[in-house]
Amino acid sequence: DFIVGMIYFDSNMCVGKQGLKHPMELWKTEDVLSVMEQCAVSAALVYSGWSKDYAPRYGNERLMKELQKNDRLYGCYTILPNLYGDFFDPDEMVRDIKEKGFVATKMFPGSHKFTPDERTMGYYYSALEKENIPLLVDSSEIGFSYAEHILERHPDLKLLLLGVGWGEERKIFPLLREYQNLYLDFSLLQTNYVIERMLQNYGADRFVFGSGMPKMSLGAARSLIDYAQISQGDKQKIAGGNLARLCGLPIPKLQKMKNDDIAKGAAEGKPISAFVFDSHTHILEEGGHCGGGYAMPNGDLEHMDALFTRMGVDQYCVAPWLGIWTDSEAGNEVMLDMVHKKPEKAVGYVLIDPNYVDDIELEASKYHLDHKVPGIKMFYGRTHVRYNDPVFDPWWKIANGNSLFALLDYGSYPGYLQDVEELALRYPNVSFFLDHAGRDFNGAISNARY
Structure with missing residues (x-):
């Protein structure tokens, strides 16, 4: 075990079952926690695979049981407009979030077949805005036009847009410039020197660490930040401080790394000791x-x-x-x-x-x-x-x-x-x-x- 100096809090992690899983793909909470230990990730905001792939209410209940397995996991509550009696009204939703102790919300407009506009979701956005509960959404589920639609009408809603991809920088930069309530992760935004450019233009306070686990590599996502040419203070904000602040949580405890000397050096942003x-x-x-x-x-x-x-x-x-x-x-x-x-x-x-x-x-x-x-x-x-x-x-x-x-x-x-x-x-x-x-x-x- 090694002690490494950066505290990581993952904003983009899933546990639970989804269809079309490859036999070798991880999904169990215990397996995800094991990888977190290998990569010295202290905590994770997790959503339910059952919620995305099957039904939000069912999946939120299943996620409750998974969260009880380790206090390093924090719940991300999946929301849905209550148009067919299959979800909660906004006030009921807020009560359910608080009763469950979840600290953020996530929606899947594409997968769940609804339009995330004001007519459909405005009351939900307002409820989250009032309660200072952040809303997460994958870029692939919403698109930039609807993201701007939400940001413009709800300036106090903290919107965390996940999975913005390489090649979309010229689309997202104007939104970052215009809306101070927009936050991003780097799970797919891995352009060369992207972190340095983002911080140069917009500061360090609106970017968070996100891996996309278990579909994507936790260690690779971490290394993008570990090797960034920015100050240690800004690295810590992105690695975990900003997400903790958004969710109203204390900074997680430093996690020991269960790995080898090569991984330890990489986590410290040092040159890899093996021949590459x-x-x-x-x-x-x-x-x-x-x-x-x-x-x-x-x-x-x-x-x-x-x-x-x-x-x-x-x-x-x-x-x-x-x-x-x-x-x-x-x-x-x-x-x-x-x-x-x-x-x-x-x-x-x-x-x-x-x-x-x-x-x-x-x-x-x-x-x-x-x-x-x-x-x-x-x-x-x-x-x-x-x-x-x-x-x-x-x-x-x-x-x-x-x-x-x-x-x-x-x-x-x-x-x-x-x-x-x-x-x-x-x-x-x-x-x-x-x-x-x-x-x-x-x-x-x-x-x-x-």
Whole structure:
């Protein structure tokens, strides 16, 4: 057991059953608590899987029993408009929340098939606003227009919007600027340097730690904050202080970490002590801050190499976003410049878009043979050319003759794995990497079987 210095209070965690669960996915309260101990998360605000997937009243009652298993879990009460007699009126709802000792509420307009506008939910928002009870909602369940609708009409209601995703920064920033009662977690908002930019623009008081457990990784969510380049005071606000304040709770007690030295170092924001080789990075050209419409602040080699050093990443393969997304030829030149600037750390991937490159053999020879670049990167999503298309044969022959390695995007098109298997048999000297292969249990298992 280790003592680590940051107190974490998770805003976005579920316990209980839901349909369509993979056999390997966690759901039991005891399992969730065990992972919390591994990651030194002191407390969690939990909602009921039964509430979301089946019925709010039933699920809230089931959640009561789960909360009795450990005092580090705090209840998040699922609400619903009482249009069919299947829920409570607002005053009855408030009484039930207080009787159960829950400290926040959550709604699922999409899953529960109601419109979260003033006509449908206004009385509920007003009741929560009056009682100073925060309301949580997943971005996927509500959308930004309805979130603004609520924020505009209920300026004292503390609305915590969960799961805002990478690529939605330009939509959420204006709302943060306009509405001081809007709060966010970072369970899906994991843009490069996003925490630093958020704090620079809006301060630290409206952001909370959220993992999305058990669907998502608790440790990965924590590391986004542990490695952020912000003050320890601001880290503590985001890690647990802000959520405790929102819910009217004292700061939870510091939790010991039941893990190894590597995890302890990461929790302290120190470089990982083991050797780390990142096989899959997309770095921007010098001075770049966005690509493909996505915000990628400080995404160039200078800033990314500094981040890798801070985290303890010893080497990394580079496939510039320019080459992935729009211009493979220009991207290859950017890649070559990166390899020359960081020869001990950066390893290059060559990209070739056959829709633009007339002589694939010449382009492959230039980088693999003349410049000794050992990696191949293919991305069907931006070329719509299958990886075993005959147009790539000259490239694969060079790869096989020089024992190169190839990174191929998992799930880009139906039959992807069969194509990779065919290529692996035809070109036995090529090492194949399947990127994004562990994005979910089904994907990980199907890829591992190949």
